[in-house]
Amino acid sequence: MATDFAYEIQDLRGTLDSIRAVTDEDALRARIAELSEQAAQPDLWDDQDAAQAVTSQLSHAQSELERIRSLLARIDDLEALVELGAEEDDAATMVEAESELVSLRKALGELEVRTLLAGEYDQREAVVTIRAGAGGVDAADFAEMLLRMYLRWAERKGYPTQVLDTSYAEEAGLKSVTFEVKVPYAYGTLSVEAGTHRLVRISPFDNQGRRQTSFAAVEVIPLIEQTDHVDIPESEIKVDVFRSSGPGGQSVNTTDSAVRMTHIPTGIVVSMQNEKSQIQNRAAALRVLQSRLLVVRQQEQDAAKKALAGDVKASWGDQMRSYVLQPYQMVKDLRTGHEQGNPSAVFDGEIDDFIEAGIRWRRQQQDV
Incomplete structure (x- = not known):
């Protein structure tokens, strides 16, 4: 025709x-x-x-x-x-x-x-945290795969990123990692990626070659800006310093430059170890802590709204996307129904279709 x-x-x-x-x-x-x-x-x-x-x-x-x-x-x-x-x-x-x-x-x-990104913080840059969930070493490896996926996505678009903190797992992969995507609308765009991600594959860490299901949690929060005025009294912050560590737990820094910052009233903990000095790590930790407290403040102001970062358990029953490599190959978003039969391309950063479907789905939910 x-x-x-x-x-x-x-x-x-x-x-x-x-x-x-x-x-x-x-x-x-x-x-x-x-x-x-x-x-x-x-x-x-x-x-x-x-x-x-x-x-x-x-x-x-x-x-x-x-x-x-x-x-x-x-x-x-x-x-x-x-x-x-x-x-x-x-x-x-x-x-x-x-x-x-x-x-x-x-x-x-x-x-x-x-044009659908019209939320209060959608124009902001984003702070993304990935945490390994249930699944042991496979989950830690999965967390590292997701990190590469998002960094490759940003690289393809020319978006600058900065890894702020990396906590390595003992055998392989990552316990957790936090990074910034430093471009306007990064938060609105990536916020639909927040939730529990599930991987099904033949485990490369299992000598018997059994199929393994593992989980990782993705949290996305808007980056703090000077106009936000999230003031934190010094008395509410506990700061610990320690030496940065690399894969397998080895020390990669001979000075106590890494910083762990705890907000005493809420129990929120932020660690930073990727900057060269303690002063830089402290400033980065404070910025991310303020961003997380901004989310808390938003939740308190309007409890009826869904939390910006979400309550992410990283386990069975609450996953938002599945990446299946065995017995068939498929990546499927369980909210939107969007699926892709080439997981390799998805893990290489080709996730625009998933993000766009997620943004449209979110808008539909808001209009209901």
Whole structure:
């Protein structure tokens, strides 16, 4: 059946118009002007963290505006291409137009998903923690596989990341790891990954080659910003220092540079050991502790809302996604029903379809 290009192009324009209405291009241009003015200040880099935040936000806002302009131009070009192909009855041109139509549908779908990220903290950068759950050494190995999956996903998109803390398991893999994804909307995007992930495979650590089920928990929280004012009295914090350790428990630092920070009233514990100095680790730990307390404050303000980070048990009965490598190969999200028959690609960071399905599913749940 021949493609009805007139209808398809009209549909593309309608989708883009809806996206532009939600995006509010005038507000986006005003935001770019404001950030450009801040970026031009001569003392900008006196505070490197603040400077990086400004330049990152500016780059992201400019990219968003350019993305809309580019898609509008591509739709115009597609329309011209179809007219040319029809006039000259050129089959090759129509095949090219068909390919561009498919590409435009995908690009608009991705941008449309971004408009669904309208939560209070969705624009924030993200702090992600992965913890090995039930399943022993296989669970620790699974936690490391998930870390690589998310870092590869970020790398594919050019998103900067920073591993803040790594706790290695004795035999293989990780007990836990915490890292930042330092790009706007990282929290809104990755928050649908929070929950219990389940792996089924023939265990490489079992001499008898038996099938093993293991679990890992993923927690995603928004990164604290200076405007949040999450003040923590010194009297409420207990700080312990220790030496950083590597795989197998060996010491990788000859000084007590690693920091464990405990918030006494809530019992929240944050460890940092990946920076070079105790001062840097202390600052990083305080930032993540403030971010976690921000989540607690949000829960207290509106107990009816689902917790931003979630209560993740990492065991049977509450998994949100299964990665099955044996007896068949399948990755399936149990909330959205989205599945992928190539686990290797998923573990290599190809998780956009799962994330997009999760964002759409979450919005549907909110609208019910």
